[in-house]
Amino acid sequence: MPFTPGAAPSAGNRLSGAAAGHVVLPSLGLGEVAPSSAAAAASPTRTWSLSGRAFVEGPLSRGASTPHPPAAARPARVSAEQLEAAVSQAYDTRAKTLGTGSAKAPSLVTPEDGNVVARAYHLAVLGQQQFPAEFPLAMAAVGQREGFDVVVRVDSKRADALRTLAAEQGLTNVKLVEVxxxxxxxxxxxWSEDHGELHLDGTISVPxxxxxxxxxxxxxxxxxxxRDRMARAYPGVPFTAKTDEDLTALRRQYPEIDYLDLGVVSRNDAQRAVASxxxxxxxxxxxxxxxxxxxNTLVGRRAGGRGYALVGADSLGVSRAALEKDLGRKVSDAELKTLVAQDCGIAPADLVVVEQPKDFHLDMHMMLLPDGKVVLNDPLESVKLQKTWLAEDLARSKPxxxxxxxxxxxxxxFATALESWQQTATDRQERLARVEERARNQAPRMDAIAKTMAESGxxxxxxxxxxxxxxxxxPMNFLNGEAALNPQRQKFxxxxxxxxxxxxxxxxQLGSRLPSGFERIHFLDRELTTSTLRDFGxxxxxxxxxxxxx
Structure with a gap:
């Protein structure tokens, strides 16, 4: 959807055909990917499993759920009054402790680097105009193979319908929290990722x-x-904006600040979803x-186990304003970083503040691997591959x-078909040219992010x-996924x-060239991809x- 500064997002919006199997050997290039007779029939979720030195594609194996430790006990049903009381109590506690040093998170945010034994994934079916059960059920199917529960916070009016769907698919690892x-x-x-953090000790924090x-x-x-974006992108340029209209004009004048902003979680009061x-x-x-x-926050651990956090620079600009209002005074850079680090459960020295990707949250452009390793998108390489694939598609479809x-x-x-093909080719090539222009504009930002991360070790x-x-x-995104260990300590x-x-x-890339250690890579039904990326998540x-x- 078009983005309008200050506008409320639509419900569900984060802002408001299977092929034959393949074998990929670690030493082969992309052009040498070959069909595999071992691949099974098409399946909504496709799994690539490491077999010897090769990754072999096939359908997700379905059967009895792999034995695993259960998810932590959660309330079966949460009333609106109960939720409001819990949130109010947490705000009262914050008001008493903020600025005293005792507001530090009691433990590290659960790392997102693939080196955590998964007990559960938490998803939500809340606040939607439609009934988006596909993602929880798809995750539960993978959970049966890898050994984790899927805990779904669901509008109590829809709980029976979701329970029936899970039973029909034999998904015994789906647990419901009726809200x-x-x-x-x-x-x-x-959008569960944005609403708050699960810490290793079982506590939950919300922004x-x-x-x-x-x-x-x-x-x-x-x-x-x-104001913070302008200071970073156009140092020395006066900032005088005071209204939404001023900000709209400013964004038109200064393109380096014209990308999606933060604040939707707060505007929707969506923190309640994870607080439940x-x-x-x-x-x-x-x-x-x-x-x-x-x-916009990714937490991992370095070699040796020390926690670190990558935080997008926009988060600090907003947080400073919120803190200065709460404390009634100016907040220094050092104090701001200390308080951000406390929220992540890390030392201030392990907070790594990086520039925004000139798009949206960090997690749409990078993923963490164990021991302080990060995979960052290369937009120019993406366009290079898309050019190759588009040429193949057009050659294949030419009448x-x-x-x-x-x-x-x-x-x-034939003449009609050829004219249609030529128009399609022109449209697609022009669209790709615009994508390439955006990639060239974004590439320096991504290089700067890479440099900052490398300088932090x-x-x-x-x-x-x-x-x-x-x-x-x-559209496609292979970095905004979920990595973890199963009970047998196999990485997926x-x-x-x-x-x-x-x-x-x-x-x-993820299974062979990069040091991920993945033994299985599961791709969900592609039909889910377009719908979720269209909603910016x-x-x-x-x-x-x-x-x-x-």
Whole structure:
């Protein structure tokens, strides 16, 4: 949907054909990916499993759920009053402790680097105009293979329908938390990653509201965000914006600040969605010092086990404004970083602040691997691959001229088909040219992010992981997925599905070239990909990992 500054997102919006199997050997290039007779029939979720030195594609094996430790106990049903009381208590606690040093998170945010034993993934079916059960059920199918539960927070009015769907598919690892959602409340949504953090000790933290509980206010927070962007992108240029109209004009004048902003979680009061997991244990709920949307914060561990956090620079601009309103004074850079680090459960020295990708949250452009390794999207490499694939597609779809004995009707049909093909080719090539222009504009940002991470001691790897729509309404993102260990300590990765050629490339990169250690890579039904990316979010945006360190 077109983005309008200050506009409320639509419900469900994060802002408001299977191919034959393949074998990928670690030493082979993309052009040497070959068909495999071992591949089974098409399946909504396709799994590439390591067999010897090769990754072999086949359907997701379905059967009895793999034995595994159960997810932590959650309330069976949460009333609106119970949830409101738990959130209010957490705000009262924050007000008493903020600025005293005792607001530090009690433990590390659950790392997202694939080196956590998964007990459960938390997803939500909340605040939607439709009934988006596909993602929880698809994750549960993978969970039966890998050994984890899927805990779904669902509007209590829809719980029976979801329970029936899970039973029909034999998904015994689906656990429901029924949340009472008042009529007309469209705030709580499916973007679980953004709403808060699950910590290793079982506590949950949520970002401080910008508007409620005497917050700084949405407009003032947004102005602070763009003031900070201007200072980073156009140092020395005066900033005088005071209204939404001023910000709109500023974005038109200065393109380096014109990309999606933060604040939707607060505008929707969506923190309640994840807070519902501990509504019956309010002492386990903590309102953070700062405003960190989960998708703009990635937590991992370095070699040796020390935690670190990557945080997008926009989060600090908004958080500073919120904190200065709460504390009634200016907040220094050092104090701001200390409070952000406390929210992540890390030392201030392990906070790595990086520039925004000139798009949206960090998690749409990078993923973490164990021991301080990061995979960062290479937008120019993505376009290079898309050019190759588009040329292949156009060559394959070009109409064949009729032979000399063709009838006039056949010749006329060919002429019509050729004209249509030529128009499609022109449209797709023009669309790809615009995608390439955006990639060239974004590339310096991505290089700067890579440089910052490397200077902090992280090991940065690049790959083509994000593919914009080039006119076929088929965008792809292979970095916004979920990585973890199963109970047998085997590493797996769950990703959005895509073009078979792109999936093969992703398997070769993530499974062979890069130091991931993945033994299985699961691609969900590609039909889910377009719908979620159209709403500015991926699989990881919808999921929250609960687990333990190995």
């Amino acid at each position: 009472e959602v008042p009529e007309g409340d469209r705030g709580m949504d499916a 401080r509201s910008l508007s409620k509980h005497d917050g700084v206010g949405t407009l003032d927070a947004t102005i602070a965000l763009f 997991l501990v509504a019956d244990q309010p002492a386990k709920l903590r309102v953070a010092n700062t405003y960190l949307e989960g998708g 064949t001229a009729p032979g000399p004995s063709a009838t006039e009707a056949e010749r006329a049909d 992280l090991e940065v790897h690049r790959m083509a992981g994000v593919f914009e729509d080039t006119g076929d309404d088929r 990765y769950i990703a959005l599905g895509g073009d078979p050629r792109a999936e093969a490339y992703a398997v070769q 991926g699989l990881s945006c919808r999921s929250k990992l609960e687990g333990t360190l190995p």
